[in-house]
Amino acid sequence: MRNPLRSEAEAYRFLGVVIVGAALIIAAAYANKWAGVAVAVVVFVGLGWWLRQEPVPGAADHAPVLASSTPPGMRRVLVVAPPGTEAVSVPDGAEVLVVVPALAATVEALTGAVDDRRHDAEATAAALESRLPGARVVVGADDPALAVEDALRMFGADEVLVVGDDGMLEAIRDRVAIPVRRA
């Protein structure tokens, strides 16, 4: 469902739709008051249907194609490890960046109340850093796919290894154009 107040321009467009709906109701109400009520019901249902059908901007876009910038003879691996991960096996000889997304519940993410989740992620990151000498470990966004996108902007990985569940794996696979597999 698309948020009709996503921006000023969309709010203005929504206002236009509401004005058209109100004009239909008023026209029907002049003929007969109950016809106006009936049209109002139809308009409200129609408005809800339209908002449900409206595509969310960017949702249908293909994942951007990311070109690897790894020099010949070098392999870079991005590992996604959710908070609580105790051990990660990384390929020998690879340059490794581990991202610990600060996974949060929907309400926490929407309201930005992610401080506790970040503390959890920071604790996991600190523990992994001590167990993986040579690897860099960072805390990422609350959305794993977003955390991977952020990391790939600074770390041109050849592949992504995911420690999390299938849902996380698929969400990341949908968003990035490099190989994504389970760690």
Add this chain to the structure above:
Amino acid sequence: MSAAAHAEAHERHGPPEPHYSSRIKPETLGMYLFIASEIMLFGSFFTAYFFVRIVNGTPWPTPPYHLPVFVATINTFILMTSSATMHWATQSIKRGNVWGMRAGLLLTFLMGLAFLTSQLFEYMRAGFNTSNGAFPTIFFCLTGLHGVHVFVGLSILAFMTIRAFRGHFSAEHHHGVEIGGIYWHFVDVMWIVVYTTVYIL
């Protein structure tokens, strides 16, 4: 720690930099939550309206009173035009047209003021008040609640206009205009619902 980093750490004042989900900006989220609470508030008033009119069967308007439909219709056109000027202001600043934004905001403010003023005159000439029964009570509550929102919108517009004339907005930085615009369009949408429900149906 290097000397420069040490100096920088000591020169930084205030709380640490906030971190938040990058999917939605806190100020935009704040406006959404505010609008959500407003929808619930209007919803409670509309519930009272439907209860009085449909469940209780109160005639609307209750004779011998009449609704000032003509003034309300003029007001509706004023408010719809003000949304157009608000949109013009936002589009102007997005293209870097500062004077277009200033003119748009000023016109929007003046039209909002005209709406509120004519609504006050409408109240004075209505010929009924809240002590005359359920119909006038609900009428004043619904239109008055909307009037309060127009007043809040005007206050936001006043700040936006002052900031616009002080050169606070640019093509790259105009979030304040964008968010104020969303609120103004919301107020306009609510008026159309109030107008259609209270004056027409």
